[in-house]
Amino acid sequence: MKQIRLNFWTQLLVVYTRMMLGGGFVFASIIKIKGKRFTTVSHEDAPFGTAMHFFETMYQTGIYWQFLGWGQLIAGFLLMTQRYAKLGAVINFPIILNVFIITISMDFNYTPGITGMMLLANIGLLLWHWDELKILVNLPPTSTAKNQLVNEPIWEITGLILFSFTAIYRLLYDRYDPVFWFLVCLAIGLAALPIRQFSTKIPRQKII
Template sequence: METLETWQAWKRRVLPALAVVYTRYLLGGAFVFASIIKLKGHRFTRLSGAAEPIHSAWHFFETLYKSGLYWQFLGAAQCLAGFLLLTQRFATLGALLFLPIIANVFVITLSYEFGGTPVITGLMLLANALLLAWDWPTLRGLVGRPALPLVPGPQARLWEAVGWALFAFTAGYRYYTDAYNFLLWAGVCTAVGALGLLAAWYLRRRAAAGAPAGGR
């Protein structure tokens, strides 16, 4: 019981909870952004990598693209993992699905010449591991230990709504345009996330103002 109460208290702390929420947004949004082009059956870029050396990264991606169904399957898996993370409600399942995908991507970036990309994919893998650690009391049932019930974080419905808005914009934007503007996408997502944070602050102040005198 003490362990459960400690976990519940930790999950309701504002700063750690916000860090988890926005980490889910960041990872989930990145995967949805990268997945739609695959679902559409298009390359990452307009240039073919068929003429590149066979051991190069661009030739590797050209081979994946030419596989057709497998390329779209990769996109579907990425999109599903990203969507689940963005919803917040199903983020634990999303983090589980995200793990083998990002681990595979990380190893690929280590296996080919990608410049500094392994740093980015490595940080994404680390961030996903931290999300799983956050949900470990729930996940430990997978290893035969009693699982603790999932406790919704503060203002859970607000963060779910923000996640749906981010998914709708990202998926819609990438579906309707191939020649995307990354800064535009990132700017709109940042604005949506900032509006969510502002709404959370307002609701928190409103709740505090309505609390009984001397209450916390």
């Protein structure tokens, strides 16, 4: 397990999983916080028990709809900060579990596949932090190495940039292009890797 935690590619996978999972929740949260529907069309006449009827009912609650949005926003933000990703994974777990159960309870076409992968990703993050999280079940925590790739500042900066872009884009535009959003986020996320590689090769000056 220790070798896995210190592996470069495993740590990189954890970093980008936090960003993708957090970004997806931030993207979905803003529209709820704004008090608007997922779609521009009302589904008040949707058949009872359908997915659209379910979402319309939640939307009509008002405060609960916005409460869900704030929960997703906070969990997503914590994940994207990297620094507080452990707390974000804990908070996000019951949210994504609830979303997954909803999608398999109704006809959401292929959505359960997406939410199922998000749930597995969250479980993976919890397992990654298990050495520290096991204190929650009265087991002694195990200290982990601090000088790991996942703890480097470049990922915190990248996460905050991604969060800011996603939040501003969703705040400004009710009609959105998910492909455009994804491609911009992908470019920002991938740009961080060569920047990180370049910065680590720059020799540090000795302090006299």
